[in-house]
Amino acid sequence: MKGKMIAAALLLSLFVVAPPPLANAAEMSTSEIESELICLCGCGQTIKSCPHENCGFAVPARSRIASLVKSGKTKEEIVEIFIKQYGEEVLAAPKKEGFNLLGYIMPFVAFILAGGLIMVIIRSWAAKGVRDEEETLPMTRDDFGSDIDRKIEKELEEMD
DSSP states (O other): HHHHHHHHHHHHHOOOOOOOHHHHHHHHHHHHHHBBBBOTTTTOOTTTTTTTTTTTTHHHHHHHHHHHHHHOOOHHHHHHHHHHHHOGBBBBSSOSSSSHHHHHHHHHHHHHHHHHHHHHHHHHHHHHHHHHHOOOOOOOHHHHHHHHHHHHHHHHHHHH
């Protein structure tokens, strides 16, 4: 009896945690694909977020993506179809391969180089300040015989 209750609970949990229907998965997949492709109408947005209501590129592209998803194409296949037709400029982000890899690496390299350059400049300024501080003006003969110098010397002797 206890085994049947556990089996029934497991079966019931499968229905509660069932995957979303295929239509919802297709919509999510369509939405993901639209987010990865740039609208070529000139707005600079993705196909998903193109602000033009009757856009000459985004509207047909959305319907084409939906039809390709319904025909069973994967996200990668659909993106490749758009790349073959429009070139890599249709991608919202460049592929992480070849020359495009520089676009991902160079900001970090530039940041590190800029930090190193700033550190070198600050050290040179600090060293210059120390050198300037060490190069004081020599005392002249007039400085040795003033009344203030005599009073200071007298007070210093009294303190010892």
